[in-house]
Amino acid sequence: MNLDLNDEALVEKFRQTKDKTLFKSLVRRYQNRIYNAAYRMLGNKEEAEEVVQDTFIKMHQSLDKFRNQASFAAWLFRISHNVSIDRLRARRRKNKSGFVLFSFNPLSTLGGDGDEERGGVVQQVADERPDPQQEIDLSEESKVIEQSLRLLPENQRAVLILHDIEGFSYQDIAEIIGANIGTVRSRLHYGRQKLKELLMPYYFDTKTKVIENERT
Amino acid sequence: MSGPEKMQFPDGEGIEGCEQVRELLHDFHDAELSAWQRDSVQSHLDGCAACRSSLGEIQSLAALLRSLPRQEMTRDFADVLADQIDSSGDRGRVLPFNATPALIGVAAAACLLVLAFSIPHLSNSGSVHSPQVAKSGGEGQFVDPATSEATVAEVKQNEEMEQSIERLTEASPVDQSYSTSTSSSPPVPKVVPEKVAEAKKPESVPPAVQEKAPDMVALHRVESAPAIQDKEQVQLLANEAVVAFDGDEPDNLFSQMGVGTDEDGLYAIKL
Numbered sequence: 367m368n369l370d371l372n373d374e375a376l377v378e379k380f381r382q383t384k385d386k387t388l389f390k391s392l393v394r395r396y397q398n399r400i401y402n403a404a405y406r407m408l409g410n411k412e413e414a415e416e417v418v419q420d421t422f423i424k425m426h427q428s429l430d431k432f433r434n435q436a437s438f439a440a441w442l443f444r445i446s447h448n449v450s451i452d453r454l455r456a457r458r459r460k461n462k463s464g465f466v467l468f469s470f471n472p473l474s475t476l477g478g479d480g481d482e483e484r485g486g487v488v489q490q491v492a493d494e495r496p497d498p499q500q501e502i503d504l505s506e507e508s509k510v511i512e513q514s515l516r517l518l519p520e521n522q523r524a525v526l527i528l529h530d531i532e533g534f535s536y537q538d539i540a541e542i543i544g545a546n547i548g549t550v551r552s553r554l555h556y557g558r559q560k561l562k563e564l565l566m567p568y569y570f571d572t573k574t575k576v577i578e579n580e581r582t
Numbered sequence: 583m584s585g586p587e588k589m590q591f592p593d594g595e596g597i598e599g600c601e602q603v604r605e606l607l608h609d610f611h612d613a614e615l616s617a618w619q620r621d622s623v624q625s626h627l628d629g630c631a632a633c634r635s636s637l638g639e640i641q642s643l644a645a646l647l648r649s650l651p652r653q654e655m656t657r658d659f660a661d662v663l664a665d666q667i668d669s670s671g672d673r674g675r676v677l678p679f680n681a682t683p684a685l686i687g688v689a690a691a692a693c694l695l696v697l698a699f700s701i702p703h704l705s706n707s708g709s710v711h712s713p714q715v716a717k718s719g720g721e722g723q724f725v726d727p728a729t730s731e732a733t734v735a736e737v738k739q740n741e742e743m744e745q746s747i748e749r750l751t752e753a754s755p756v757d758q759s760y761s762t763s764t765s766s767s768p769p770v771p772k773v774v775p776e777k778v779a780e781a782k783k784p785e786s787v788p789p790a791v792q793e794k795a796p797d798m799v800a801l802h803r804v805e806s807a808p809a810i811q812d813k814e815q816v817q818l819l820a821n822e823a824v825v826a827f828d829g830d831e832p833d834n835l836f837s838q839m840g841v842g843t844d845e846d847g848l849y850a851i852k853l
Contacts, residue, residue, distance in 0.1 A: 386668055390660035398654045405653045415655060422663050511646050529612065530647040536614050555608050558643050565646070 373438035381429060393422050396439070399532060400446045406527045407450045409516050417453065421446040440538040447524060447542050454520055507568070514564035522557030525550055600626075603633050611640045 371379065373395070380388035397418050404417035424445050432441050515523060521543070528534045528542060529550075539550045603626045609615045610623045627634050 386664045390664050393660040393663055397659055401655045402653045426667050508650055511650055530644045562643055
């Protein structure tokens with residue numbers, strides 16, 4: 367049974383046999399994880415589905431290049447991450463001459479690495495806003511967290527999603543985003559601090575609740 | 583054991599004080615410390631309420647992110663993707679689902695090319711609403727539409743057609759030239775192909791024409807306002823060197839695409 371095989375064994379067997387069912391097993395193992403991560407990055411369900419499709423098509427095209435240096439999951443998420451980043455860049459290019467919404471967030475005082483905004487930021491948020499139609503079913507708390515997450519710079523957001531939501535290790539994330547572990551650590555720390563600032567008005571109420579929930 | 587923070591606190595060296603411990607709290611929370619570092623941080627935490635509080639904040643944030651509902655796909659892509667890969671051959675290129683807009687774009691490009699070649703012949707018969715054409719890299723300046731064809735050869739061909747129509751109908755040629763995009767004065771005839779600058783020479787331009795218009799840019803005129811209905815087509819237009827549009831804007835679409843308009847209500851994409 368395919369279910370008994372780990373990812374790497376499944377990949378190896380598929381490379382040898384080209385059995386479609388093995389490919390389907392790989393897709394079914396990861397399509398929802400990739401979709402979830404892509405949705406958190408892009409904030410759009412249709413685009414997240416397209417990321418899933420593109421990811422598996424690229425996976426199939428480059429499966430021969432997978433050499434087990436990284437885990438298969440990290441290798442696959444690297445493809446998915448790159449597809450998502452490409453889409454974000456394409457969005458930025460498309461909207462460069464379009465409308466730009468500015469938000470001033472006086473709470474934000476933290477910078478990060480690279481070219482992220484610093485201080486009281488004026489940031490482009492037009493593309494990061496969730497589709498109102500897609501938020502109807504979310505609880506208020508989830509909405510606040512989602513919106514705050516989307517206000518993070520995309521490189522910090524990516525690391526937070528990969529670590530705190532998808533559960534990858536620093537080493538795996540370094541391979542996924544193509545950076546060293548120090549960069550991963552830095553982005554994770556700055557991202558968490560910035561997220562904490564954004565959630566400050568809600569944070570202390572929920573903090574107690576969350577910790578209590580964890581203890582019970 | 584890489585990374586700046588761990589380099590500061592190698593195993594065997596004392597981790598003392600809240601400042602040092604707090605630098606390691608994220609790694610501690612994420613189980614990325616060595617056993618020795620973890621024990622050192624833990625022993626500090628046991629006696630420091632302030633650092634425990636800081637760790638609690640990190641735990642809370644991570645828990646909040648984990649609490650987000652996991653999004654799941656509404657359909658299973660496994661079968662569809664496997665079929666696509668199967669039909670495209672073992673190592674052949676697989677056509678992505680989202681290539682559909684690209685295909686639409688290619689089809690629309692073909693239509694535009696047909697329009698670019700065919701409309702000049704039709705429009706010379708008396709259209710009042712000849713569109714103005716924005717020139718690529720020209721700061722939004724509109725140029726003479728009479729010169730805005732894909733090649734100089736086309737211009738020449740159009741002139742010949744215009745002359746033949748004149749001869750047949752004995753009507754004065756329809757004015758299709760405006761001096762600038764924002765001019766409110768009546769259109770002024772202006773046929774100066776050699777002044778269309780900033781362009782590559784079309785390869786197929788005859789030498790005689792090249793002398794007249796050495797810097798002719800490849801421009802396209804689009805007059806099929808009703809045909810522009812969706813975003814893909816506008817995106818396609820944005821890929822063209824020059825686009826002009828004369829007609830009613832479909833549902834604010836052009837504004838969303840970053841397309842400007844002049845005082846006369848004519849739309850143009852400047853690239």
